[in-house]
Amino acid sequence: MTDPLERLNRLPIRENLRGLRPYGAPQIDVPILLNVNENTHGVPEDVRSAIVEAVEGAVAGLNRYPDREFTVLREHLATYLGHGLTADNIWAANGSNEVLQHVLLAFGGPGRTALGFPPTYSMYPLLAGSTGTGYLTGSRDESFDLDARTTASEVAATGANIVFLCSPNNPTGTALPLEVVSEVYDAGEAAQAIVIVDEAYAEFSHSGTPSALELLPGRERLIVSRTMSKAFALAGARLGYLAAAPEIADALRLVRLPYHLSAITQATAVAALTHSAKLLANVDEIKRQRDRIVSGLTGMGLPVAPSDSNFVLFGGLDDPGAVWQDLLDAGVLIRDVGIPGHLRVTAGTQEETTTFLKALESLIRPRV
Numbered sequence: 001m002t003d004p005l006e007r008l009n010r011l012p013i014r015e016n017l018r019g020l021r022p023y024g025a026p027q028i029d030v031p032i033l034l035n036v037n038e039n040t041h042g043v044p045e046d047v048r049s050a051i052v053e054a055v056e057g058a059v060a061g062l063n064r065y066p067d068r069e070f071t072v073l074r075e076h077l078a079t080y081l082g083h084g085l086t087a088d089n090i091w092a093a094n095g096s097n098e099v100l101q102h103v104l105l106a107f108g109g110p111g112r113t114a115l116g117f118p119p120t121y122s123m124y125p126l127l128a129g130s131t132g133t134g135y136l137t138g139s140r141d142e143s144f145d146l147d148a149r150t151t152a153s154e155v156a157a158t159g160a161n162i163v164f165l166c167s168p169n170n171p172t173g174t175a176l177p178l179e180v181v182s183e184v185y186d187a188g189e190a191a192q193a194i195v196i197v198d199e200a201y202a203e204f205s206h207s208g209t210p211s212a213l214e215l216l217p218g219r220e221r222l223i224v225s226r227t228m229s230k231a232f233a234l235a236g237a238r239l240g241y242l243a244a245a246p247e248i249a250d251a252l253r254l255v256r257l258p259y260h261l262s263a264i265t266q267a268t269a270v271a272a273l274t275h276s277a278k279l280l281a282n283v284d285e286i287k288r289q290r291d292r293i294v295s296g297l298t299g300m301g302l303p304v305a306p307s308d309s310n311f312v313l314f315g316g317l318d319d320p321g322a323v324w325q326d327l328l329d330a331g332v333l334i335r336d337v338g339i340p341g342h343l344r345v346t347a348g349t350q351e352e353t354t355t356f357l358k359a360l361e362s363l364i365r366p367r368v
């Protein structure tokens with residue numbers, strides 16, 4: 001039997017896709033899934049009913065294409081974000097991955113570059129690659145933080161057309177001070193760089209952590225992207241969105257596929273936003289479990305990156321691959337993000353978190 005990759009490579013596939021394997025964390029069926037930063041709390045019963053009712057209404061009109069402008073949804077998203085934003089400032093797509101893809105299609109492409117700061121969200125280079133955009137990397141300090149001056153000078157020196165700032169950063173969990181965003185924005189002036197602050201995990205930040213939404217007024221090259229996949233517990237519905245100057249949304253209209261947001265998706269998201277308080281009620285509980293993980297791991301003597309998100313990156317492991325496998329054998333799936341000595345775990349429910357902490361402690365106790 002020939003290797004599927006070998007067979008694929010016999011096709012006249014684009015050169016920059018040759019040899020690549022598709023993105024994807026392992027989807028393994030075990031009792032406790034703490035590997036892809038999902039919200040492990042289900043959608044509350046009454047919100048579920050509201051979504052089902054809204055979807056039923058949408059089904060009645062499925063013979064027609066959906067509202068191409070998803071106006072009602074954009075209005076709800078603007079209201080949710082606040083900060084004086086209106087529907088004109090909002091764009092949405094099937095997950096923030098697609099939102100980011102739209103940005104690359106409109107502002108990247110052959111002969112242009114995007115700059116990211118690894119370790120960061122692993123889709124940035126893949127989205128750059130699939131849109132023919134060059135991908136450049138800048139540096140972080142040893143605690144994975146970005147220093148405003150260094151980062152800004154890397155942005156200026158590379159002349160990148162698109163800059164990815166992830167805050168809180170996946171996989172490290174740390175949020176960025178706004179000073180970094182504003183200095184990066186100013187440093188991108190010469191190249192007219194589009195600066196994207198990916199705030200997929202913003203709702204899990206410690207109170208008082210500011211959002212880059214505050215910086216939007218007067219900055220027409222700044223984009224803040226968000227998702228309903230995490231705090232809203234709607235990863236399966238696929239709805240990501242961004243806030244930016246209205247002309248950015250106009251640029252993205254040029255590259256989206258017509259009717260890209262189905263009537264079902266729009267109805268689901270609007271119903272969820274109508275009940276946002278109930279859906280977000282679990283955020284505080286998730287933050288408590290996140291903080292439990294931080295103190296539990298610290299108590300085990302493992303170095304932990306401070307986290308403003310629903311996951312925690314921890315180090316101090318001689319053989320992270322073996323720890324990952326042992327946890328899996330114990331029914332707990334977490335993520336090996338490829339950083340030497342480190343693993344990443346998503347905050348679960350109280351019980352899931354307890355099982356993870358106990359399993360890990362029993363694994364590492366003999367070695368500390």
Ligand code: PMP
Pocket residue numbers: 036037094095096097098121166169170198200226227228229235238239240
């Ligand atoms: N940005 C970051 C930093 C993420 O971690 C993720 C998902 N893991 C996404 C964007 C994409 O999420 P979605 O497409 O579900 O909105």
